[in-house]
Amino acid sequence: MPKAIISLSQSEALSALVDDEASEFELRRILKASEDDLQLKQEWQRYQLIGAAIRKDLPAVSYTDLSASISAAIAADSEFDIRDESIVSKSAGKIAALWSTLGRVAVAASVAGAVVFGVQSYQSPLQTAGENITAAVSSSTPSGLPIGYGAPEMAARTVSAAGYRPATLGRQVDFVPRQSAPAQPKSNAYNAELQAYLNHLMLEHAEHAALNASRGMMPFARVAELDTQERFGEPAGSVAPITK
Amino acid sequence: MKFFWWAGLIRILCLGVLLSPSSVHAVSPPAEIESLLARMSESTRQLDYRGLFTYEYGGSQETLRVSHSVVNGVEYERLEHLTGPAREIFRTGRKVDCDYIGDQLLSGRLQGLSSNYSSLEHFYLFYLRGSERVAGREAWVLDVVPRDQFRYGYSLSVDRETGILLKSLLIGRNKKVLERFQFVELDLGPVASAGPAVPTLASSSHRMADHALSECNLLQPPTAEIWQANWLPAGFLFTGQERKQLEGDSVWRDVLMFTDGLTSFSVFIEPVAEVAALEGRAQRGATAVYLSRLQVGDEYFRVTVVGEIPLQTIQRVAASIVPLMAATQGGVGVD
Numbered sequence: 392m393p394k395a396i397i398s399l400s401q402s403e404a405l406s407a408l409v410d411d412e413a414s415e416f417e418l419r420r421i422l423k424a425s426e427d428d429l430q431l432k433q434e435w436q437r438y439q440l441i442g443a444a445i446r447k448d449l450p451a452v453s454y455t456d457l458s459a460s461i462s463a464a465i466a467a468d469s470e471f472d473i474r475d476e477s478i479v480s481k482s483a484g485k486i487a488a489l490w491s492t493l494g495r496v497a498v499a500a501s502v503a504g505a506v507v508f509g510v511q512s513y514q515s516p517l518q519t520a521g522e523n524i525t526a527a528v529s530s531s532t533p534s535g536l537p538i539g540y541g542a543p544e545m546a547a548r549t550v551s552a553a554g555y556r557p558a559t560l561g562r563q564v565d566f567v568p569r570q571s572a573p574a575q576p577k578s579n580a581y582n583a584e585l586q587a588y589l590n591h592l593m594l595e596h597a598e599h600a601a602l603n604a605s606r607g608m609m610p611f612a613r614v615a616e617l618d619t620q621e622r623f624g625e626p627a628g629s630v631a632p633i634t635k
Numbered sequence: 636m637k638f639f640w641w642a643g644l645i646r647i648l649c650l651g652v653l654l655s656p657s658s659v660h661a662v663s664p665p666a667e668i669e670s671l672l673a674r675m676s677e678s679t680r681q682l683d684y685r686g687l688f689t690y691e692y693g694g695s696q697e698t699l700r701v702s703h704s705v706v707n708g709v710e711y712e713r714l715e716h717l718t719g720p721a722r723e724i725f726r727t728g729r730k731v732d733c734d735y736i737g738d739q740l741l742s743g744r745l746q747g748l749s750s751n752y753s754s755l756e757h758f759y760l761f762y763l764r765g766s767e768r769v770a771g772r773e774a775w776v777l778d779v780v781p782r783d784q785f786r787y788g789y790s791l792s793v794d795r796e797t798g799i800l801l802k803s804l805l806i807g808r809n810k811k812v813l814e815r816f817q818f819v820e821l822d823l824g825p826v827a828s829a830g831p832a833v834p835t836l837a838s839s840s841h842r843m844a845d846h847a848l849s850e851c852n853l854l855q856p857p858t859a860e861i862w863q864a865n866w867l868p869a870g871f872l873f874t875g876q877e878r879k880q881l882e883g884d885s886v887w888r889d890v891l892m893f894t895d896g897l898t899s900f901s902v903f904i905e906p907v908a909e910v911a912a913l914e915g916r917a918q919r920g921a922t923a924v925y926l927s928r929l930q931v932g933d934e935y936f937r938v939t940v941v942g943e944i945p946l947q948t949i950q951r952v953a954a955s956i957v958p959l960m961a962a963t964q965g966g967v968g969v970d
Contacts, residue, residue, distance in 0.1 A: 566917040595941075607680065
């Protein structure tokens with residue numbers, strides 16, 4: 392549907408999208424419209440260009456149309472999650488699908504610095520999952536460009552969108568199992584063991600990072616607990632075969 | 636009206652740029668950035684200092700005390716957590732003139748690499764954003780923006796006088812800050828109780844910094860011997876491996892270590908008895924963990940990747956781990 396003029400509401404939605412403020416609906420509308428609307432695409436590039444000029448980022452970024460090559464790269468990349476999702480939803484039924492949804496929410500939220508649910512609360516994940524969906528959604532609406540092409544105004548935002556969190560909970564490692572829920576043993580002892588195991592690996596990793604990431608002992612600050620645990624035992628309960 | 640609000644914002648930003656004397660400018664010669672980074676990595680290891688810093692992540696904040704001294708060319712470090720469970724870590728043994736791969740990458744001194752690896756400029760964009768005060772000291776602010784989605788970005792504040800890293804933000808997607816280290820106080824000069832400090836807490840951990848995992852001043856990165864990652868994000872190098880015997884001969888854990896100079900991750904591989912090993916992903920602050928499973932013939936291994944990199948990257952690395960020929964021939968836990 393060729394259009395001579397971009398409507399005002401479309402420009403508005405586009406500018407909101409540039410600022411990462413567009414609603415889900417607006418995002419979809421723009422994406423749909425941009426499929427065959429060259430003018431809209433150009434508008435998008437201009438907005439980004441203006442933004443970059445203001446931030447004085449122009450020399451660092453080449454302003455060619457990257458969308459085609461990015462699409463091709465994504466299509467060629469078989470490793471991405473899309474494959475996993477389809478396998479899970481086809482083969483493993485409702486519960487697995489629910490867990491995989493929760494898992495994805497958790498990944499998105501935790502990558503964004505928001506915290507989902509700790510091992511402690513994992514008997515009732517549904518209660519806490521809801522409030523984290525907002526965090527996940529807000530973090531999963533990228534501007535469509537890889538990081539680095541947006542504004543590098545890094546210091547602008549503060550730590551954590553998650554709000555206040557009790558310190559003891561903060562030291563927990565948030566673990567999201569991959570397979571279907573009922574098979575996972577969830578006793579406190581098991582969780583404690585899992586926490587100890589994860590903490591131990593994080594400690595070892597900190598040790599390596601302190602040697603090779605050029606920041607002195609800073610990586611050790613990430614270590615929540617020092618432990619003597621050397622190995623995480625196999626789960627006592629029976630665990631169903633992996634669905635992969 | 637969002638459009639007009641946006642236009643208004645542009646005006647405000649323009650004004651801001653005009654008014655601010657220390658406005659953003661990308662530093663063109665990479666040498667300048669490299670010398671700043673090299674200085675950062677050197678002075679953190681070579682100078683005597685002590686101070687307090689905070690570590691923030693995911694809505695939590697920890698306070699820590701650090702001291703660092705060099706006695707007879709050997710580093711002595713102590714890190715004490717002032718919040719949460721009492722714990723402290725001592726580290727000694729590393730010689731000041733010992734550069735690991737990470738340091739060499741950071742200062743562009745590693746030889747025998749294809750030109751793709753020779754400079755961090757290939758993987759990050761660097762912006763010197765003027766200066767700020769941290770812990771009462773003037774610092775350069777260096778923003779480090781990844782060129783791909785496989786790693787995180789940083790905002791580093793480096794002390795103008797000494798080159799010590801005063802503040803470090805780790806920045807994830809959508810410019811979310813995942814963790815923040817920040818000195819609140821830094822004293823330079825000899826640490827009062829120099830030398831091997833005595834652990835005072837029951838929960839202290841003494842660590843030797845010169846273990847087998849990384850060798851000093853290598854001219855070329857080492858080659859993998861037992862396991863290999865078939866996929867690595869561009870710029871990451873294998874820096875060393877180690878096997879830990881846990882209980883007797885049959886229980887062990889291999890560690891592989893990778894770095895691109897700014898970021899590092901570790902891969903742990905251990906045999907598991909059951910077919911059904913636990914799989915999943917875990918996260919605390921910026922540190923992501925992915926537990927996966929590997930089958931080699933009849934053997935099952937748990938492959939765990941830990942690092943301050945996005946989960947997608949970690950997952951891909953975990954999926955790409957394969958044994959080298961030596962692993963099966965050398966009877967690595969086989970039979």
